[in-house]
Amino acid sequence: LSTMVDEVTSEDTASKYRAWGWHVVEINGNDHQQIRKALNESMLENEKPTLIIGHTTMGKGLVNEAGQSMEGLCSTHGQPVSKAGASPAATYTSLGADPENPFMVFPDVQADYARIISLKQIAAADRDIENARWKKSNPEEAARLERWLNNQPDSIDFSKVVLKPNQATRAASAQILGILGQAVENMIVASADLSNSDKTDGFLKYKKPLKKGDFTGGFLNAGVSELTMAAIANGIALHGGITVACGTFFVFSDYMKPAVRMSALMRLPVIYIWSHDAFRVGEDGPTHQPIEQEAQIRLMEHLRNHHNERSMLVLRPADADETTVAWRLAFENRHRPTALILSRQNIAEWPESDGIKRADEALQAVRGAYVVSADDHPQVTLLASGSEVSTLMSASAILREQDKLKVRVVSAISEGLFRDQPREYQLLVIPSDVPVFGLTAGLPVTLAGLVGSTGCIFGLSHFGYSAPAEVLDQRFGFTPEAVAVQIKKFITESVSQ
Known part of the structure; x- marks a missing residue:
């Protein structure tokens, strides 16, 4: 320019x-x-x-x-x-044109276009006859193709998914991708040379890679080219008839943002699988540890598309069971992109409450946020997404046992889904008259919309460091014991005010 x-x-x-x-x-x-x-x-x-x-x-x-x-x-x-x-x-x-009629079409151009349109109409009619003949000879395949092209995916009973406990959500995602690899014919998954780390290789176990001259596979090895991979995924989604997902480390979502924005703008159901969701990436250091990325991508939940929908569904599951729910939501989300933000490290599951199986309890995640644990008349609401929910559950046990405090723990997988619930439900989960303490492994602003101006958010306001995840948890104050101290401090300050 x-x-x-x-x-x-x-x-x-x-x-x-x-x-x-x-x-x-x-x-x-x-x-x-x-x-x-x-x-x-x-x-x-x-x-x-x-x-x-x-x-x-x-x-x-x-x-x-x-x-x-x-x-x-x-x-x-x-x-x-x-x-x-x-x-x-x-x-x-x-140039030989009429200034009074600048948009005139010259006669020879009109004649040429008319000739070409006629040829195309004949070709289209011949193709329609060919398609009708094929549909008649192959009714089952024709019905399946029609369903796919109408954006109706194969039916998957996610309630039958049984996952190993106490595992990383990326590993849980791999198990689900394995199920999809066996059950879904029209799905392509891609990875930016990280399938064994982002665990998209769960799909690769059942689908062979796409190769030159052989497109019968279902896995695209995109190489270290995150933006290109995301753009290709957009193209596949625009073509229609295929469910497409692509994976890499969450920190590398920065390279993909232009294509992600186009997914959101064009209502393309691309599933973005982003693993290694926080500073617990460890020794790879601050270049690979996402801090601000969740806050950035969750802004897309606030940005609406031209159909007045939240332009992206962003899901950060708390454990394996919520990962099943997240994949179900992603698979059923046919008019917007979905972000699955997954942990590298294993996540300890918490005990079942009131005889309700954790898998059944996690189904409430479809509403964006729900109460995981609650005492009568709680003195504080503890809120988080991802692996921080498990940390809060451990911290709440300390507070109940040692300090006799009454607490409520909320898992908030998606602020967008939660804000689309009735006001009554939102207040049931996060009562306005109970102080709210938020925990995030990212920037504190990530939870600002849920915690509110009178609450407290414990997060990171700096880049990470190269060290084992356990060491970073200790140094950054993300152990249950350290978090419990922060919660007690907040409650004391709230009472004094």
Whole structure:
């Protein structure tokens, strides 16, 4: 917009793409015949992707009132050309058009378009006949294809999923992906060279990788190219008929944000699997430890699309059982992208309460937030998502036993889902007359919308460090004992106020 290309780069783009194995065609981009020839040539290339490089002149044919050329001026790009000093009327005249009818279509163009439309109508009619014949001969396959193209996924009974206890949510996700790999025909999962870490390899155990010349597989090894992978996932979703998911470390979601935003804008049901969700990544250090990423991605729950829906469903499950619920929500979410934010480390499950199985209790996560544990007349509401819920459960046991405090623990897998519940339910889960203490392994602002201005949020306001997860928990104050101290301090301050 503001400068000439040769002032910015001397890169030989054609050679770069040829080195990558592309079929490259260079043409005069202002020559219609060369454009047609290049397009026809590209359609004959069946082995390689084609890049057509059109060398063009900015503002080709543009003149000012005096008939002087305005070609090649940066000022004509990004604003009406009249503001750059060009004359539309004089330009139309010099190009043989009528200034009084600038949008006229020349007779030869009209005739050519009519001929092409007629040919396409004949081809479409022939294809309709062919499709009807195929549907009649293959009724079951036709019904299945129709269902897929209408965005109706295969039915999965997630209530039958049984997961190993006390495991990382990424490992629980791997088990579910294994089930999907066996049960869902029309699903593609991708990973940015991290399938054995983000645990998308659970799907790979039952689906072979997509390869050149063999597209019968269901797993795309995208390589270390997170943005490209996300863009490909968008393309698959736009095509329709296929459920698509892609995985990498949560911190690398930063590279994917432009494509994620487009998923949200276009209502594409891409499932983003982001593992290693917090500073507990450990020795990889601060470059790999997400701190601000959850706050960033949860903003998409507040941003609405053009259908007035929350543009993204963001889910950070507290344990294996909530991971099952999260995958069910993701699989059924057919008009928006879903983010699954998963832990690297194992998460200790808490004892069943009132004889209710944890798997049944976790079903309440479909409402965004729910009460995991509660005493009558609680003195404080403890709130978190992800593995911090387990930390709060352990801290609450300390507070009950040692300090005789009455507490309520809330698991908040999705603020967006929770805020879409009736007001009565929201107040039932987070009463307005009980102080709220939030715990997050990310920025404190992550929980600000749930905790409110009178509550307290214990989180991280700095980058992480390279050390084992257990050491970081100790140093950062994220052990149950340290968190219990913070909660007591908050309750004392609340009472004094």
